[in-house]
Amino acid sequence: MGVFMRPLDVPIGVSDFKALREGRRYYVDKTAFIGEVLRAPPQVLLFPRPRRFGKSLNMSMLKCFLERTPEDRRPLFEGLAVMQDPDALAHFQQYPVIYTRLGTVWAGDRVEARETLREEARRIYEAHSYLLTEGALAPHERVRFLEIFERRADEALLCSALADLSRFLHRYHGKRVVILVDEYDAPLHLSQVHKSFAETVDLIRKFLHSGIKDNPHLAKGVLTGILRISNESIFSGLNNVVTYSILCSECATSFGFTEEETTKILRDAEAYEQRERVRRWYQGYLFGQQSIFNPWSVLNFVRQSDVRFLDYWARESPSDISEELIARWFTQCYDDFEKLLRDEVIEKPIQDHIALRDATSHQETVWSILVMAGYLRAEVIAQREEDEDGEPICELSFPNREVRGKFTRIFKRWMEAGIGGKPGLAELEMSLFEGNAERLAVLLEGFLLKLSNYDRAPKEIEAHYHVFLMGLLITLEGRIFEIKSNRESGYGRYDVMLIPKRPGLPGVVMELKVLPARGSKVPSKAKVEATLEAALLQIETLEYAQDLRERGAKPIHQIAVVFSGKRAWVRSRRASPRRLPSR
Structure with missing residues (x-):
């Protein structure tokens, strides 16, 4: 059975204050x-x-x-805060x-x-x-x-x-x-x-x-x-x-809904018990120091009788300059977008004065536009309040589940295009499901060839490939697998784990290794073979598969991946059914 509430007569899309008040609409x-x-x-x-x-x-x-005007408009403001000012x-x-x-x-x-x-x-x-x-x-x-x-x-x-x-x-x-x-x-x-x-x-x-x-x-x-x-x-x-931008404290509560206002709305709609989910979906904006809810989404939520958490604001948006910029800068900002999708924060200088003409040539402008347009939450870092240009340094993150979902869809569309559309994504999922190392290597290498930014310094390179792989796998999350990264299992920390949604389905644990790329020179076959075996031995020796055993995954695919430049090699081996002794 569904969960129901009392729908409110909210003025969706009505921006005429006089008509709203004369019509006695919810305000x-x-x-x-x-x-x-x-x-x-x-x-x-x-x-x-x-x-x-x-x-x-x-x-x-x-x-x-x-x-x-000759008309007395006092009745329009009767009972409202301004009449006490x-x-x-x-x-x-x-x-x-x-x-x-x-x-x-x-x-x-x-x-x-x-x-x-x-x-x-x-x-x-x-x-x-x-x-x-x-x-x-x-x-x-x-x-x-x-x-x-x-x-x-x-x-x-x-x-x-x-x-x-x-x-x-x-x-x-x-x-x-x-x-x-x-x-x-x-x-x-x-x-x-x-x-x-x-x-x-x-x-x-x-x-x-x-x-x-x-x-x-x-x-x-x-x-x-x-x-x-x-x-x-x-x-x-x-x-x-x-x-008076969203970074200012003045007039911070004049646009969007505060916690107090949203609580009253939910009580009026007899949906107070949904407040935590409403927070996760629609809160998270930071105007000055005020936490703000998305008013469009909250009002759309309470205007219906059945409880449905949908991305009202994100889906209502036409293709605007923000999406154009995401598409343009996606590969260059890949690491940052992928971190955001893993619910991590990134640090960027944010300008509240935007030079739109720089948006297609200056990467820094993109982050400021995404913040001001409501796609990212920005929190000024107190200990590093200003950089050398006088711009505040902010921690950026997705404000809520609704906006994260929009980015996930954009990210997924881009990934699908890079790996051959939905069939390619399905093939990636199946290669992991079956532990098909040969096919997985072909898919990873094909996608790497489409990216232009894999010539990093040796210190950065392993983390960069980790980000690449996690970004690709995030598009699979939800239907079969839960994706985890850098977590403890057994006697160490695995790189990547795909945990099945229910017992009896395959699970995957992955260890990544990187061999330095020197121009067009490919590492020797012996070096690649030795590195693949070392990665598999690490998985087995440190018992990385233990969490998958405890979750009832069957079979468990232990997968070693070696990257070098835009080349990828993969080896897979099934884990034994043994368990670690109780501690």
Whole structure:
């Protein structure tokens, strides 16, 4: 029988705060963010956060609270935290607000970017079309307004749209404006994929600068996106923009769900007993020093009546720049990705200012993008807080099971391609299942030929092959085998062990050896034979197979693997049924 809970009426995909509140949909109170924004000293604030972490809803909430309108919006905020914040309430419905979402701007090339930006500018102006009928515009201003409103504006006029509108609104309302820019970097991600980055950056920079750079009509600006694109591009020359990234403690709980918020959600859904599994699947993000849950996945989890732990956030993601970068850098970063998949941490300098143009040529940029995009958890190492460039050194790991699963699928697809697709992977599994040394050697060598980074110094080489083999075997984990590495068994520590999921199935214990590669020269047959026998003798003498015996594996394949450059040799021998004496 399945496990059931009370589904909540959660607003999946709804980013309109007014519609959410008027529809009495389930809402996790994030209105304290309003006071944080208003009290923050910077004139313009940028909040880079992973996708689906509530950025658009928070921006809609800010608009509803701050926007001057004849409609009394107090009922929308009834019972919420901001109503207990007198500083914030002093700003309630006091400002003309310009609100734009650049996620609507498609940047396949400059022409397409300009056309879609022209449509977004028309939408912005339409929200303030009352200026046309109120006699608020001089004749030449009316002409400029209509050219944008009717989508006839040339690029120069289009790029001054925010400056013009903020001037019109300031004069009409007698109050400086608030400018809210949601998904400011969306066109840049698309342009990176479509190879039109420089042109798109130039267009978006001009458009944004007109509103937030040296604008005397601006009271406050708030931008959200996934990344903080570095100063050489969008924010070049902007000294009034301050970034509150996931490495900062300020506003750390404003996006995503805290432990307390998630506990309340689970209680409301009558699913409190699932809290530990929810933590494993959806928690693990670190914003400042706050542990954060993925809000998209948590809300998807509680909107159904039956308990299903699925990777809602990871699978919902379109192919984005993060996946493009993983594919591009996979072989060069193989060791690091494989360590992450073994639930180990890696140490990297992390930048919160990203130069996207370097992403395809600088490996260090990849890790920063993966952290900011929500694919990796970053924890600053206190004792080595900064490297020589002033960048924090962070321990990186997968935040939770959901994200780890996404990487495992990417990793598995790449491994499958390298070994001949699903048939090749099945053949690898069968060669281990049967202890077929000859076939295993062919498969390993074939895969090594596809990798380009096996010319390491002698000190590093054995560990590197170990990483390679473990990465390959991880793709087999789950159905038949449990994969272990460097664990104690018998009188020593084996290199690799494949433990059957149930007694009576074959088990495998492996010992790896490396012979130095000297150019194209292959080690002598005698040397290879002696090394293979030495590895098998080590397995037998140190009784590495003991754990497999205790787990009921039958038969047990003892496998020696010798690597040299991109060559591999394998020898297999069945273990005897004897057991170690009791200790």
